[in-house]
Amino acid sequence: MHHTSSAWPIGIGALFLRATLYLLITGAIAQGAYLEAAYLPDLRFSELAFTELTQTGFLTLACGILLYVRQRLNVWPNVTLLLLAFLGASLVREQDAFLDAYVAEHAWKVLVAAIILPSMTRVAMNWRRFAVELGQYANSFSLGLFTAGFFTTYAFSRLYGRKEVWQAVMQERYLGSIKSMAEEVVELMGYALILFAMIELLLLARRIYRARLQATSSS
Template identity: 65%
Template sequence: MSSPPAWPIGFQTILVRAVLYVLFIGAITQGAYFEALYLPSVRFSELGFTEFTQTLVLATCCAMLIYIRYVLKVWPTVMLLLLAFVAASLVREQDHFLDNYVAENTWKVLVALIILPSLFWVVKQRQRFLAEFTHYSNTFAFGLFTAGVLTTYIFSRLYGRQEFWQAVLEDSYSGTFKSVAEEVVELLGYSLILIATLELLLLARRIYKARQTTI
């Protein structure tokens, strides 16, 4: 008989979370629907609900990862890499504003300043990273985070291709279809990353409390 997990979680707790996650996904989908109905001047633009929610979701993920790394101090090397990835994604989402109000390609410079030092540190601490990743890779949070990344950076790009929608809609094609498809799927991917980060935070809190009881 296999041993129980080191940081157990009750079935009722899982059920409550599942319901909340379903409601959250439903809410952002409904928000995109309301954006299409009531915000025709900014819908699916940089000032619309979908883009703003993407920014809010990523900023929230960054805050949670900072808390996990610097307050709970759980898997700090892995958390640094995740934080760098999410922070870079957050900066990338501001490319329109940075390019228009700061300078062209500003977002690329900022992303490089985030990613390169973080990668350097992770490589330098690779033994510690691998040890921490062994634990993290066996969690629900890791699987969900991976699903979010694949949805955002692979599926949304392929699904939102102009050629795809031109083939589907033929003479009825409009660039709006492409934008809606890509942005809404991207929001779904970021939402999965948000849920994964929340699950990671809750797990980190259980690990932190377990450590406190053994001191």
């Protein structure tokens, strides 16, 4: 079987349906941020409000999808391990305030190291196989979405949410809550793109899995 995108075709109708779903989720994010700002003044953009909880939810779903793809479908196990380690570490990082308060200060750093180091060691030990898998994944819509989400969350949101930017915009009317809102909502949109990428990865992995079964049954 050829490892190209044409070997695992996607229907136009399915693509349109998913695009519509992603659009609806994007609209829900914007509406949720508005409702949080308008009706939750005491919790606005805190760890217990819509934006932060949705970030955690998106990361949890993305990790669950990766576990399914890796363990059940057995598609690109090294690539999915690296993605799972990265998103798992991000999920732990999002809980830093709770871990610092209820476990120990900097506990999240220990957990992140415990996730990242063994995973990267495993991938390094299987470097050749990882390179092959990455070459196949590189031609997918999923990787494009993941890259967009990565830069949105881990680069743009940080730069856009700098205090200096919002002080320059608002001048003497500067409010820290506005700065936090801008950063957290952009970050949430980045996590949404990453979740979309993992959904696309799941659907692609299912097509690859079915193609493998058909190839096995016909041989």
